[in-house]
Amino acid sequence: MSEATDYSRETESLDNCDVEAAYARWAPIYDLTFTAVFKPGRRALASASSKAEGPILDVGVGTGLELPMFEPHTEVYGVDLSEPMLRRAAQRVEREKLRHVVGLYKMDATRMAFADASFACVCAPYVLTVVPEPEAMLDELARVVRPGGEIVLVNHVSRKDDPLAVLDTWLDRHVAPRLGWRPQFPWSIIGDWIDQRADMQLVERRLLAPFGLFTLSRIKRLPVGKDVEAPAEPTALEYA
Ligand SMILES: C[S@@+](CC[C@H](N)C(=O)[O-])C[C@H]1O[C@@H](n2cnc3c(N)ncnc32)[C@H](O)[C@@H]1O
Known part of the structure; x- marks a missing residue:
């Protein structure tokens, strides 16, 4: 399922202290800066997640810009x-007055204090490229989602034809810790993780506006082993 890794992971390592320091700086201006560009992805994620029959966990909720969209x-x-x-x-x-939001907690996405299989859906909008260990975060999302439930991700995934690839590489090498995210993020991080898990199946992968910069991935936690064909690679942009 996963593509060959086209990008090396040369990123200066992020750690949780870098991330906390970066988001303490971003917090006062976050909504001004990131409301519009991330909006189609938040909408697509909230729409997919709202189909869950049971509680939803929003990991990396930030200032909660997606919360009114559920x-x-x-x-x-x-x-x-x-x-x-x-x-x-x-x-x-x-x-x-968002009555559907029942709890907000300070937790590390790689070590959450929820019991196994607590949620019908676990979503993470624009977070996987931010955490120092994305595979550890995916393992933790898989732990807390119920069999039959879904993990819904939206994040930037680097592409060979990405108009911003050169900029991504430069940012990655020079300023990733100060930005608080990893600009260069190959699909293989998600794809290889799914391939290694008998209980996880990619059910949707689609490019989102603006300009296909972001990818929505829906990953189902199967009750037993894999039995579904992987979806084809995305070809069309969706302007949600
Ligand atoms: C780019 S923001 C996205 C916020 C929000 N989901 C949105 O769409 O605007 C990434 C968020 O992930 C949070 N984050 C980063 N690392 C985390 C971790 N290990 N555990 C939980 N949250 C984390 C950051 O604090 C930040 O609020």
């Missing part, structure tokens, strides 16, 4: 590593 009948929990980001999410829940 359907009102849902039951959404949010976690984030950054207190300044979470404070803003809590203010949003209060201000916009």
Whole structure:
């Protein structure tokens, strides 16, 4: 299923301290900077996640820009590593009376305090490229999602024909820790992880606006081993 790795992982290593420091700096200006560009991805993720029959966990909820996009009948929990980001999410829940948001917690996405199989859906909008160990985060998402449930991811995935590939490489080598995310992120990180798990199946992979910069991935936790064909690589952009 996964492509050959086209990119080496030369990124200066991020650690949780870099991430917390970066998001303490981003928090006051985050909504001004990132509302519009990430909006189609948040909408696609919230729409896919809202189909879950049971509680939804939003991992890396940030300032909660996606929270109003979940359907009102849902039951959404949010976690984030950054207190300044979470404070803003809590203010949003209060201000916009988002009754479907039932809890916000400070937690590390790679070590969450939820029991196994607690959620019908676990989603992570624009987070996988931010955590120092994406495979460890995927393992943790898989632990807390129920068999039959889905992991829904939206994040930037590097492509050979990506107009921003050169910029990604430069940012990766020079400023990733200060940015608080990894600009260069090969699909193989997700694809290889799925290949190594008998209980995980990619059910959808689609490019999103703007310009196909972001990818939505839906990964199902199977009750038993794999029995479904992997979807084809995305060919069309979706402008959600
Ligand atoms: C780019 S922001 C995305 C926020 C929000 N989901 C959105 O769409 O605007 C990434 C978020 O992931 C959080 N994060 C990074 N590493 C984390 C970790 N290990 N555990 C939990 N949250 C983490 C950051 O604090 C930040 O709020």
